[in-house]
Amino acid sequence: MKDALESNNGKPVFAMSVTDMHKNKTGSWRYMRPIYDEKTPPCIKGCPAGERIPQYFALVKEKRYQDAWHLILEDNPLPGVCGRVCYHPCEGVCNRKDFDETIAIHNLERFVADQNVGNSFPQRFFAEKTGKKTAIIGSGPAGLSAAFQLARKGHAVTIYESLAEPGGMLQMGIPKYRLPREVLEKEINDIKSLGVEIITNTEIGKDKPWQELSDTFDSILVATGATKSRPMQIPGEDLEGVSSGLAFLREFNMQHKRDIKKKIVIIGGGNTAIDCARSAIRLGAYVTIIYRRSRHEMPAVPEEIAEAEAEGVKIIYLTNPIEFIGNGKLEKIKLVQMQLGQPDADGRRRPVPIKGSEFEIEADQVMLAIGEVPKLDFLPEGVHEKWGRVDVDAYQMSNNKGVFACGDSANGPIGTVVDAIATGKRAAIAIDSYLTNQETEFVHYGKVVGFNEINLDYFKKEKRVKQNRNNQKEVLSNFNEVHLGISESDALYEAERCFSCGICTYCDTCLIYCPDVAITKAPDGKGYIINYEFCKGCGLCVHECPRNAMTFEEELKWRIV
Template identity: 35%
Template sequence: MEKRIRVLARVKESQAESKEVVETRCKSKEVFYANDPNIEWYKQNIPCMYACPANTRVPEYLDSISRGDFDKTYLINRTDNVFPHTLGRVCSHPCETACRHGFEGLGDPVSICWLKRAGGDYRGKGKIKLEASKKKTGKRVAIVGGGPAGLTLANDLALWGHNITVYEALPIAGGMLYSGIPAFRLPRSLVQDEIKDIINLGIDLKLNVRIGKEITLQQLKDSNGAVCITIGCMLPVKLNIPGEDYQGVVPGLDFMMQVNTGKLKGIRGTVVVIGGGFTAMDCSRTALRLGAEKSIVLYRRTRNEMMVDERELKETSLEGVEFQFLVSPLNIISKAYPERQRGNGETVSEIECVKNKLGEPGPDGRKKPVPIEGSNFKIKADWIIPAVSQQSDPSLLPSKLNIKTEKGMATVDKNTYMTSEKGVFACGDFVSGPRNIISVVGEAHRVARAIDLYLTGQKRIKEKVARIVFKQGGLRSITQWKANNQDIYDVIPRKEIPSLKKEQRRGLEKEVDLGYKKETGQMQADRCYLCNHNIQIDGNECILCANCVDVCPYNCIKMARKDQVMVKFSADFKNENLDVFYMLIDEEKCIRCGLCLDVCPTACLYMEKFQFEKEFVE
């Protein structure tokens, strides 16, 4: 996180006991580049919320868990990211990467993802549901695709009073949630419950309907005010090596779909999975559960370049999956196995590979794998599962509508999300290539607002900001905004979520991760610094005593002379040349401990909570 220095107050020199004395308290010789924040700056100062593509109000729901209000936690996540149970298990959690608690010297990030799950696990038995607007717009919207993007769109637009129909080609909605992720990571009953909650908003879900066969895109355009295409990326990216058409070679997503729909119930022998993402890990773990004697993952770079996090790699290794790094496939070799042949095809027996070394970084910043001459070797294999990536299928777009594409993906206006065909929108992986679930959900929220604006001509979703002030409260001001563990919240260690022992991980349905116990979840939520709270100073009451500067445990608060401070105006920093002393705060390591409030002799310091909400205005 870049240095974020904020002006707390401009205090007139005349308010000090002596200008000369105060100057001795301005101990730093640094020139400070400071901001006079607006609301957007304060939002960015909540790093977890700002990093979340759906702008989930993370501190708000962590504070709710700390106070034992799991219903509120669930409701915040149901509103902000739509799939609390799902994302509490399989989210890529960019919020945790951004978490201030994980900054250098402050410890480990808060376990935000697992605490999202706790909100669902411990919510009350009563039904917590969102209510669609009773004031209907009379506008009809057709959504093509019932995956995370399509369901999020349907959810939002139905809440705002539109008539929504979702068309899904498969026999069940959910897209990758249902077809691409194994049940031992994401229980099917939870996915079904979350889909049901969305459909119950009054959405018409039509299954087994393929665009271009049972109905055309032109028909949808003619009978609806807007159409949005959210068909994702369902075509596998090929390895482009000899032998990919042999029996026993199954693309990763196809493999998971066959397993999750019950078409593939068992395998044997050695399974080789190619790739370094979550689909590759899912395939390798699933293969062992289906009966494979050995499961091997090949990845062309090192562990450091893999797209999965450390815990996913650890769990995969624990279950017995073997990893071979710096290895690329060259050739799939066949051998006739009459008992396994279907038709006249050839069947996999080996895969030839080459060892790599890392070269110069590519456009994505990761070092490119460079083959090592003469390092070829072979691995015996009964199944080969390429899981390197997926791509969209532009052939689903009818030529009559003239929807422009680029690299096989639909192109959309960056502001309206409309394609080159008026009234036809697109979002999700179909416009970007494969992404994580939370990124797709965040984009779908924005597309829903764009479609609503297109249909109604009004911006009906407003941002509401409430400010709540906590003033000095004796010697324990923190108790006003921090529910529990006020003395140790910043040193409570991060606790891993419990999971099944290796010998218990049998079958496809048994969930591996068990979730926090309620009391553990509350203590883990206590670790949150509550970055939606900000120290403020009433400059008219400050006497420049420097008590707050001296007591701050991380040296966040600064007192500076006027010649030491440059304040940002538009894009430039300028010296204001005022007869004042500046009170500043370096937000990077402020842990909201409130000690500065406690020692202030004039009670000019206070804590201010920023509460952000999206408000629907009919």
């Protein structure tokens, strides 16, 4: 070819191509422009703590378990705890549920935490000290989460805990068969490694006055949780044998008190009720739960209810106690049957007693688990409360400047470990901006990817993994953990199942289908570059993207700048 050109002054001797078409900038044809535009997957928005689930799955797929752990920690310092006890609202909104089965996010979180039991926090979590000091009252999930986030920003944190051991409800409330204490201890120690000081056996208002805190610290965070059992307010509540469920759990979990009666009745349908029931049954009792609404309205996690039933707990629905009967000591409970009436404020149907349906059952012991309220008598005068909780604004701050509240002791989302962690994180962000006089920046989620935006052509139906568990008979004789997590191969399989809604997984689909060869891999291997000089804007890449990580926009929007 070279010879042919040279023999004719550089011009081809016959019709022969000497160049490609790089001068033909076909990008000028385009009136729509594809862009890489990552969106919010429903799981991230569904997780109160906002864990970046598909992103840490991507690291799991590469077997980078330590990096995956670090990524979870950014939003939640207690993955080992949450991987066991969280009610996983993320799974409820997972897009995969409409295709085959929802991704076992809960199990994967635990898997990542379990892979890192021997590891400590990465260097980047240790920030330079700012000299600002924050006191946190309560070492439960809310307090720990806030302490972690504040310490990571370089603020000095001191936590005051009224009980002998830190952990709050995780320590005193949640039974060991759900959460082995070494898991909790490990994660608390990790938080302590950031310089967080936890002072136990110190109740504010009793062992230490509030004034001392407000004098020493730049800000105070109330994270005491809801620890006071609500009374039933019916006759016979003062009989021997009628006690609070939470008190039973606390005494059993922290002081190993095992003396309970044989025939136990638990009143309530929340997680405390289930925890009491499953603990009592392990101590050899016959357990009946009395709940005033139907199973559908029961606030406990459905899996927990099913497990309790499988372990032999009897649940009587639509029934409410009206009197505890006994002569100094509890002997019988008088119950009345209920029916569901009109929905009340929270949308659940209000139970109404059925006249003449009273009946009695025998019981040696009653545990009340109809809800807990915060104990806020240590607060100084003038701090506003709302429904027995600290009334906080959007930045978790009370009307008293510098006093913040989170978790169950503040109004807002309450009740579960992950809600506590989420509000703790929120409070920490707000406290940080309060201490440093900066704008508060919470994460704002953009467009959430819906199921119909997933390109199902790229996925095939597959079964969800099943968690290993201990033998049913054996778990009832001791407090060993019931669930054992998932194997590495199962974890990899499950991470691979994830649609990764709205988050690019570098699957090359866009690059492969581009008819104009206008897409190339980014030099660092993470992502792609579109050559807009040649992209004709056909939209194939956007349309074929399996996970809606791209958007097709009008070109005009880009041309007028």
